[in-house]
Amino acid sequence: MRKKILVTLFTATVSLVLIFSLVLNVYAVSQSDIDELNDKKSKAEDQLDDINSQKDSAEDELEDLKGQVAEAERQLDSLNAQLDELNDSISAKENEIKEEEEEIEEKDNLLKERMVALYELGDTYYLDVLFNSENLFDFLSSYSIVQQIVEADTSLINELEEKKEQLQSDKAELESNRAEVQTVKAEQEKKSTELKSLQAEKQKVIDSLSEDQKKLEKQIQEFEDAIDDAQDEIRKQEAANNAANGKYEGSFQGVLEWPLSYSYNIVTSIFGNRTAPTAGASTNHGAIDIGVSYVPVYAPASGKVILAGYVSGYGNYIKIDHGNGYYTAFGHLSSFNVKAGDVVSTGQQIAISGNTGVTTGPHLHYEVYIGGSSKGYRVDPLQYTSHPSLIYH
Numbered sequence: 001m002r003k004k005i006l007v008t009l010f011t012a013t014v015s016l017v018l019i020f021s022l023v024l025n026v027y028a029v030s031q032s033d034i035d036e037l038n039d040k041k042s043k044a045e046d047q048l049d050d051i052n053s054q055k056d057s058a059e060d061e062l063e064d065l066k067g068q069v070a071e072a073e074r075q076l077d078s079l080n081a082q083l084d085e086l087n088d089s090i091s092a093k094e095n096e097i098k099e100e101e102e103e104i105e106e107k108d109n110l111l112k113e114r115m116v117a118l119y120e121l122g123d124t125y126y127l128d129v130l131f132n133s134e135n136l137f138d139f140l141s142s143y144s145i146v147q148q149i150v151e152a153d154t155s156l157i158n159e160l161e162e163k164k165e166q167l168q169s170d171k172a173e174l175e176s177n178r179a180e181v182q183t184v185k186a187e188q189e190k191k192s193t194e195l196k197s198l199q200a201e202k203q204k205v206i207d208s209l210s211e212d213q214k215k216l217e218k219q220i221q222e223f224e225d226a227i228d229d230a231q232d233e234i235r236k237q238e239a240a241n242n243a244a245n246g247k248y249e250g251s252f253q254g255v256l257e258w259p260l261s262y263s264y265n266i267v268t269s270i271f272g273n274r275t276a277p278t279a280g281a282s283t284n285h286g287a288i289d290i291g292v293s294y295v296p297v298y299a300p301a302s303g304k305v306i307l308a309g310y311v312s313g314y315g316n317y318i319k320i321d322h323g324n325g326y327y328t329a330f331g332h333l334s335s336f337n338v339k340a341g342d343v344v345s346t347g348q349q350i351a352i353s354g355n356t357g358v359t360t361g362p363h364l365h366y367e368v369y370i371g372g373s374s375k376g377y378r379v380d381p382l383q384y385t386s387h388p389s390l391i392y393h
């Protein structure tokens, strides 16, 4: 019953995810869509918690059953050992009885032979004994000896018979013990079988819970993806709105294009300390200089021009905000193709390079800022810009 409800819930939520992805593709997304998705996601997480705790307790129960099965098996082993011992004792008794029987038979045959001999001799024997006896007393004593032998034989046989009876009664007692142990063993086997079947059932429950767990985890992942998609969509909408309002909030990730045609690949001054500074220039060069005269300069990424004008030292200067705290700047330009406030796309021409400001000759001074144009710091543009193979002068 519970499983059926879960399956229905799965179907319902998976359909919801599908509907939401359609909604995301077709319509504008708002924060309330995300709230709704988060709601569904936390419901799925609650279900997952519930299933996790069910699975935990089922696993505890399984461990307990495994212990009981092992104990039942140990008891069966011990009962089997007892049965083996009893069977050994019984066959030992059987051997003793057999030996006893053989002895009895032997003695019996001897007695029979004597009796037969006595019978066959009959009166002749007595007469023989009588005639061969020196007197009556001798006869009587000879007869009595024969009689005594027969009596001794009979008493020995009786003794043996008694011993055999004792052995048979011992054997019967052992057999009754064995029957008892077999009854206990049969019960134990039944118990063990029941425990094993309980264990198998519990394992099935755990397997089914694991399936549910996987489905819910997948579903939660789908909700998370949908939330990510919705958040991306909202960011895009906000960026579009901001661009329309003159603010640039791009999602620049740190890969810039070469701001010139790839054929312009001569670096005349690298980033960092330089030993022979130009008069008036900083010894710590926070840019690279590219040796070009009057050629087009392109935006290395999409962004918004925040400055396009004359700056002391830099000459004609452009600074672009690419969003996410990334800025680029270009100095010594001869002319501008953009003005402050313009939103530019990657590769769009922004200026013509030149020789304005403090220079030793025409070149493009190229800067990259991270963390903001004033609060941030300058980094080596070559580390952030894809570029042709360079020649250093």
Ligand SMILES: [Zn+2]
Pocket (backbone or CB within 6 Å): 269, 285, 287, 288, 289, 364, 365, 366
């Ligand atoms: Zn420079």
